[in-house]
Amino acid sequence: MENDDMKFRIVYDGPALDTHEMDVRDLAPALLSLSDALEEAGKTIYGKDKRISVKVNASFKAGSFGVDLIAQSTSISSQIIGAFSGTNASAACNIISLVGFGYLASKQSYKGLIQLIKWLGPKKIKRIEPTFDGNAEIFIDDESEVFDNQVLELYKNKKIRRSLENVISKPLEKDGIDSFAVTIDNGHTFVEVTKDEALFFKVDSAEETIISESITERALHPLDISFRDGHKWNFSDGASPFQAEVSDEKFLKAIDEQSVAFAKGDLLLVDLKITQYLADKGIKTSYEVVNVKKIINPQRQIDFPF
Incomplete structure (x- = not known):
């Protein structure tokens, strides 16, 4: 078992x-997300056998609000693959540097994930070209910067990005908290993110991928009718309640013109579109009433025995 420690300090500042x-x-979720970000970064760079964990040191120092932390890396493998040249750099130090919390002495100008996000700002990446030394040149508008390929891997990792959002963006949304900073050299240098820059760390919801789509005939019991934009109604199909968008314009127009009416207890026989998406947290299902075929009143419609 191999252990590498890296001491660093995060600081929130503001009136x-x-x-x-x-x-x-505010602090506890941020610290948990910080641990998640570094752990996921360790898995991305070193593989699943490398774990980076964060522990809170005993001392809370005065001055703004700072927390001393220790990043520890443990490995079931005896071999550590250095993210930088040389074998003396610890895995935890590599991860701290790649995330952008500080720089190795041998890489003073090294740019990590935080520097990439700040440099991009609200702009989108236009293209990425490989460099002769195995890195990547990133182009936005008329500018370009070179970053390590491993930084790009971290940038593409949704879990890391979400965790950084919780560490940086969410605390800085609070009134009176104006900046987030990290130091790995007892305050001689800081990596800082201002309140304005914190907006760049928000992660847009990824486009949801449709995995299943079908239209089926279904009898529905309206539970709650809404005529606001979107026409989201609550229905029951006899098994469980759910919300569905009513998109049948002919039916909605008939209601507006009062040429059709239905009473409490009536059922709608409809064509129901059921769509399943692959979303951030698993499978998401949406419902849409695309065609209302018939209004059924159970009290008036009785089957005659023959």
Whole structure:
């Protein structure tokens, strides 16, 4: 078993922290997300046998609101693949540098994930070209910068990006918290993200991929009718309630013109479109009433025995 430690410190600053206090409901999720980000970065760079964990040191130093942390890497493998040249750099130090929390002495000008996100800002990447030394040149508009390929791997990892959003963007949304910073050299240098830059760390919801789509005839019981934009109605199909968009314009127009009416307890026989998406948190299902075929009143419609 191999252990590598890396001490670093995160600091939140702003007038709301003049008393050097921070709400634990803001801090605890940020620290957990920080641990998640570094752990996922370790898996991305080194593979699943490498674990990077974060522990809170005993000392909380005054000045804004800072927390001393220790990043530890453990491996079931005896071999550490250095993310930088040379074998003396620890895995935890490599990850801290690749994420962009600080620089190795041998790589003073090294740019990590945080620097990439800040440099991109609200702009989109136009193209990426490989360089002769095995890195990647990223182009936005008329500018370009060279980043390590491993930084790009971190940039593409949705879990890491979500975790950084929780560490940086969400705390800085609070009034009076104006910046986030990290130091790995006891305050001699800081990597800082301002309140304006924190917006760049928000991750847009990824486009959802349709995995199943079908239209089926279904009798529905309207539970709650809405005539607001979107026409989201609540229905029951006899098994469970759900929300569906009513997109049958002919039916909606008939209701508006009062040429059709239905009473409490009536059922709608409809063509129901059921779409399943692959979303961030698994499978998501949406419902849409694309055609209303008939209004059924159970009290009036009785089958005659023959």
